[in-house]
Amino acid sequence: MKKIALCAAALIAAIPAASFAQEADSTEATAPDGTRAFGIEPYIGIMGGYDSYDKRSEFGSPRGGKMNGALIQGVAGVNVPIGPAFVGVEGNVAKGFGDIDWEYGVKGRVGARAGESGMIYASGGYEWVNGKRAYSDQKDWIYGVGVEVGPKDIGLGGVTGNSGVRLRFEVDTYDFDSIRPMAGAVVHF
Template identity: 45%
Template sequence: MRKLFIVTAAAAAFVAVPAFAQDNGQADSASDGARSSRIEPYVGVTGGWEQFDNERNAGIPQSPNRHDRLNGSLVQGVAGVNLNVVGPLFVGAEGNAAKGVSGDIDWEYGAAGRVGVRAGQNGLFYGKVGYQWVNFDKFGDNSRDYHAMTYGAGVEVGSKSGIRVRGEVNTFGSAHSVRPMAGLVKGF
């Protein structure tokens, strides 16, 4: 699982470096409205899947059946803000809340910081680090929330309307889950 996350992050960095070099510094002339101001709030909806490792000391409960991993599909709302720093560089903060629609996950929620580069006028490549809480349906209504650091990498590709398509991969704890998500984000 950890190898998949490292390969994904390396691929995002590999693609971001040429995009960074191509940016011609026209931060105030973006066609998607995202770069015309220093501060960009955004909201979005994504969907995806998360599967947790079934290992001892992974920070989450271990399933009695060694081959039965806790997993499920999710629908997630995100809200955040990006701050354009210099040229194509940006930093940001984001919060999320996700509801499990099938499988073992009931709710997830968390917050993360983002750092990245803009690719041209309508794209973003970023990494993120934060904290995530997860609650499982499988353990009943009174089950506790499990929590750990979360790490991720993603890409957003936009249009002139300010709507971007997001693809992102996150992990829970020390790479004890894989969580690919995709959806739409609207910058203001």
């Protein structure tokens, strides 16, 4: 299953590269929001959400319970725009409430710019999870999809100007044993 997911991510990464090759003839390529097509875009953000693990996962308890809890998470990363597409890497640290003590990890992202300042992406990486009480610490692969919506895309361009603030919504899964919806704000520099 992991090999299939990695092959799918490689295919997704190849599609934007092929479409960008067609645009290489122009004098200077730009992204949909008018910024440079190539460069480095660092960002930081804060998000909140909920992580719920399956009873049959490594976090299931002998009594039939399952690990779950709310999260508050900080993220930091960098995107590298490639015309209308981008690739990037991101690290995260999350403080849990309930059965989860801490979660932290790193993942790669690949996606496309959408609208004037938005982004759509898929991600994959490695996550460490520290449980409380009877739940042991574990580590495994994490996969996800998400979207970032910029102020211009939701009608707030005049309020925020070019601040680089985007709202982020994403859903991750820890080795297909959990569902982890998250939402927050990300500031791009």
